Amino acid sequence: MKINILFEFKDGPWGGGNQFLKALRDEFRKRGVYEEEPESANSILFNSHHSLGKLLNLKLKYPQKKFIHRIDGPVFLIRNRDLAIDKLIFKLSENIADFSIFQSKWSLDKCQALGFKNELFNVIYNAPDNSIFNTDNKGSFKSSGKIRIIATSWSGNLNKGFDVYEYLDENLDFEKYEFIFIGNSPIKFKNAKYIPPLPSNELAIELKKADIYITASKNDPCSNSLIEALSCGLPAVVFNDGGHPELIQKGGEVFNTKEESVEKIEVVSNNYNHYAHHIPQYKINIIADKYIATLSDVYTAPNSKKINILKYSYLLVQSYSIKLKSILK
Numbered sequence: 382m383k384i385n386i387l388f389e390f391k392d393g394p395w396g397g398g399n400q401f402l403k404a405l406r407d408e409f410r411k412r413g414v415y416e417e418e419p420e421s422a423n424s425i426l427f428n429s430h431h432s433l434g435k436l437l438n439l440k441l442k443y444p445q446k447k448f449i450h451r452i453d454g455p456v457f458l459i460r461n462r463d464l465a466i467d468k469l470i471f472k473l474s475e476n477i478a479d480f481s482i483f484q485s486k487w488s489l490d491k492c493q494a495l496g497f498k499n500e501l502f503n504v505i506y507n508a509p510d511n512s513i514f515n516t517d518n519k520g521s522f523k524s525s526g527k528i529r530i531i532a533t534s535w536s537g538n539l540n541k542g543f544d545v546y547e548y549l550d551e552n553l554d555f556e557k558y559e560f561i562f563i564g565n566s567p568i569k570f571k572n573a574k575y576i577p578p579l580p581s582n583e584l585a586i587e588l589k590k591a592d593i594y595i596t597a598s599k600n601d602p603c604s605n606s607l608i609e610a611l612s613c614g615l616p617a618v619v620f621n622d623g624g625h626p627e628l629i630q631k632g633g634e635v636f637n638t639k640e641e642s643v644e645k646i647e648v649v650s651n652n653y654n655h656y657a658h659h660i661p662q663y664k665i666n667i668i669a670d671k672y673i674a675t676l677s678d679v680y681t682a683p684n685s686k687k688i689n690i691l692k693y694s695y696l697l698v699q700s701y702s703i704k705l706k707s708i709l710k
Contacts, residue, residue, distance in 0.1 A: 382680045384414050384673075385422035387432050387439070394564075394578035396535050397507070397605025398428060398453065404510040408669040422446070424676050427477075429453055430470050433700035440477050441693055447679045448686070450478035455491050458600035459540065467495055469699050474499045476692050480679045482672070484603035485624030491602075503675055506628070508668040509609045513581050516614040519589045522653050529559045530646060531591035531615070533606045534598070535578055537565035542597025542620060548639040549573070549595075558646070563587060588613040593649055594633075596625065597642065604628065608663045616656035618645045632660035 386406050391399050409415035416422035419439055424447045427436050440448060450473060457464040474481045474497065481502040483489040489497075489504055522528075530549070534541045546562060550573045553560055560573040563584060569575075579587065588594070594610035594617045601607075601623035608628060610617060617633035619625035620642075626635050633656055634645040649656050 382414060382424055382673075382677060383416035383422045384409055384424045384426060384676060385416045385419040387419055387425050387427040387436055389432060393580055394535055394584075397603075400509070400581065400609075401507040401605050402428065404508065404665045405669060405672065407510065408665050409673075412669070412673070414673065424449065424680050426451060426672075426676070427473075430456075430466055430473065430700070430703070433473075433704075434697070436473075436477065437693060437697050437700070440688055441690075444687055445685050447479045447676070447682075448477050449676060449679060450474050450481045451484070452481055452492065452497075453484050453488055453602045455488070455495050455600075457495065458491060459602075460538075461540070463703075464495070465699075466703055467492070469696070469703060471495075471497045471499075472696060472699070476688050476696065477686065479682065479686050480675060482675065485627050487624045487627060488602035491600075503671075505668060505671045505675070506663060507603050507605055507608055508663040508665040509605070509612050510581065511612065511665050513585045514588070514609045514612040515585075516589070516612075519614045520591075522592055522657075525559065525590070527557060527559045528593065528650050529561065529591040530593050530595055531561045531563070531588060531610070532595050532597075533562070533584065533588075533610070534564040534566075534596075535606075537567045539567060540599045541601075542599065543568050545595075545597035545620065545639045545642055546570075546573070549642065552643060553646075561587070561591065584609070585613060588615060591615060592653070593618060593646060595642065595646070596620065597639075598625075599623065601625065611660050612663055614657065614660065616649050616653065616660060618642060618649055628661070630659065630661045632656055 426449045428451045456466045483504045547568050550570045563576040594615040596607050597620040603624045617629045621635040621637050636642045636645045
């Protein structure tokens, strides 16, 4: 079995899907199962609604290849628009994919509620590059004298929790706490320290200097930023939404309002060792094992899903229609 990940990878700081798929690709390369060219692979892992033109042409030209669909979202809940993209994703899963992989149980449930019907699926969480995001050289609790709270977000979308971060900037006790935000922000901080997006190795250094991670993002299926922070040994305080509660397990606290976020930071601060001891582990080698096991089962299944020319044409028209709308916005 040779696997290709059909995705336009970006170097440097980028979104969580890009960062996870790079880590997964590197792990596949180490194991000798990765094929750089999709035409030479016999299993294609494609992501959400990306690279659609190439995906559809590959499916039409190589119907015997196995196609596995990695799904996040729903996009509609993340963006408050673009339900048509979710409908297209579901059609791709029904007509192209031999199997679908969701990033969290929350994402699966929400997609099913919006109309996802494929019966062949599994839930596999993300994981970071553990050669970078780990607890090596992790600072001790309150090593700077104050308790350091950190938040990160590559996206500047307001749904990434900026109402809460603004509240913290105005209401945290800065005699006791420091607050650091790393990423792209649509707001200007008055008391918090702001750092623009960093490459992964520099981001990990900053995470290891911190004590507690906070994320207030809404409808986030499987936050790669949260997983990176947990992997660096940070207990987390998370908004009670999306996949956050699934991911932190007993390694942090959830909050429901911006006022409650301060209370939960206090709870974690006062019981720090307890939460630090219960941080779950997200290891890319274990996640790769799960992907390879799934891909192997699909690869050895007797038949690939076929697509006729009418369905191919419909999906191609839909994909270019959505791309055109995106350009015109």
